[in-house]
Amino acid sequence: MFVFSFKKGWNPDGKHCYVTGGSSGLGLALAKILVAKGAHVSIVARDQAKLDAALVEMEAARVSPSQKLQAKSADLLSATASTAALEAVCELHDGAAPDAVFTCAGSSKPMFFVEMTEQDMKDGMDYGYWVQAWTVWAVTKMLVKQKKRGAKICMVSSMLGLMSFAGYASYAPAKHALRGLADTLQSEFMLYDIESQIFFPPTIYSPGYVTENKTKPDVIKKIEGTDEGLTPEQAAQGMLKGFVRGDNHISADLLTDIFRAGTRGSAPRVNFVFEAIYDFISYVGVPIWRRSVDGAIRGHREEHDKYLHLRGFFG
Numbered sequence: 001m002f003v004f005s006f007k008k009g010w011n012p013d014g015k016h017c018y019v020t021g022g023s024s025g026l027g028l029a030l031a032k033i034l035v036a037k038g039a040h041v042s043i044v045a046r047d048q049a050k051l052d053a054a055l056v057e058m059e060a061a062r063v064s065p066s067q068k069l070q071a072k073s074a075d076l077l078s079a080t081a082s083t084a085a086l087e088a089v090c091e092l093h094d095g096a097a098p099d100a101v102f103t104c105a106g107s108s109k110p111m112f113f114v115e116m117t118e119q120d121m122k123d124g125m126d127y128g129y130w131v132q133a134w135t136v137w138a139v140t141k142m143l144v145k146q147k148k149r150g151a152k153i154c155m156v157s158s159m160l161g162l163m164s165f166a167g168y169a170s171y172a173p174a175k176h177a178l179r180g181l182a183d184t185l186q187s188e189f190m191l192y193d194i195e196s197q198i199f200f201p202p203t204i205y206s207p208g209y210v211t212e213n214k215t216k217p218d219v220i221k222k223i224e225g226t227d228e229g230l231t232p233e234q235a236a237q238g239m240l241k242g243f244v245r246g247d248n249h250i251s252a253d254l255l256t257d258i259f260r261a262g263t264r265g266s267a268p269r270v271n272f273v274f275e276a277i278y279d280f281i282s283y284v285g286v287p288i289w290r291r292s293v294d295g296a297i298r299g300h301r302e303e304h305d306k307y308l309h310l311r312g313f314f315g
């Protein structure tokens, strides 16, 4: 395949990989795969009990007694906390910056825009954007100060970072913003020989997905039904495959391949041939799919009006 791809590989063996949100879902699945491939893995999330359980699972995947595995608790919503968490996980490595960073932390709370409070809107950016952006900011400064070459940073957006539909007014803007950051850094990191990558997962059947479905309106669930979804393990495998290959925009399923190719912007191509095919499928197929989404939403008008009355929205 060298005709189409000149990208270099990457091997986790012996590397220090920092995974935020590593105690659950995608992050935990990824952490375990990295451990099984011989990496030193540090995970950070808030809940200590979940971190402890995750560390037990990571230990079970260990392939060498020299691997350094650790789990630390931090709330990554601020610059200060994200910097402190990064420094804390680097202590075990004599303060050396990580070789790879995967910012998987985040959550979403789908609901109708008119029902969102100021707090819901701000939480959208906090738990979609800042929870990852501050870590990227902190780790970049550390890498550049230490003049470390060849490190890789991968953020986790969503298929909803490439497009959007009803219900995601607090979440989709944050996931689009991550893409803006990743694309900016893809260029700026040339100054330092760092790689900026970003993963756009489809539905992942994770604990976080179970939680978000509790508040998700039925009409949104119906629209999302087109997407088959992935297990956390499948999503993590797909993410790592693209990460290793050096894809700047990573997708792990056909539907996201289509949206990715159709909205590539100035990001480097992943594959010269497939990208053209996906782009064409997107050109023809996405408007057809969107008409069905429009239909589902319009068909929901009356029920929605009743719902808002019942909720006392009109006073």
Ligand SMILES: NC(=O)C1=CN([C@@H]2O[C@H](COP(=O)(O)OP(=O)(O)OC[C@H]3O[C@@H](n4cnc5c(N)ncnc54)[C@H](OP(=O)(O)O)[C@@H]3O)[C@@H](O)[C@H]2O)C=CC1
Pocket: 020, 021, 022, 023, 024, 025, 026, 027, 044, 045, 046, 047, 048, 050, 074, 075, 076, 077, 104, 105, 106, 107, 108, 127, 131, 156, 157, 158, 159, 200, 201, 202, 203, 204, 205, 206, 207, 208, 209, 232
């Ligand atoms: N599930 C899905 O359908 C999709 C998910 N995504 C994205 O993938 C990523 C992983 O999602 P998923 O595996 O489903 O989610 P989970 O809820 O299963 O896991 C999220 C992880 O992030 C941690 N986390 C959340 N908030 C914070 C915080 N403020 N500070 C530190 N850690 C935090 C959680 O631990 P704790 O709560 O203890 O802090 C947990 O470890 C997210 O960014 C999500 O937006 C993208 C597309 C689809």
Ligand SMILES: CCCCCCCCCCCCCCCC(=O)[C@@H](N)CO
Pocket: 107, 108, 109, 158, 159, 160, 171, 201, 202, 203, 204, 209, 212, 223, 224, 225, 226, 227, 255, 258, 281, 282, 285, 286, 289
């Ligand atoms: C030819 C073109 C056909 C297009 C079909 C498209 C089907 C789209 C389904 C959208 C699924 C949403 C995934 C994001 C999940 C996510 O990020 C949240 N679960 C997190 O809160």
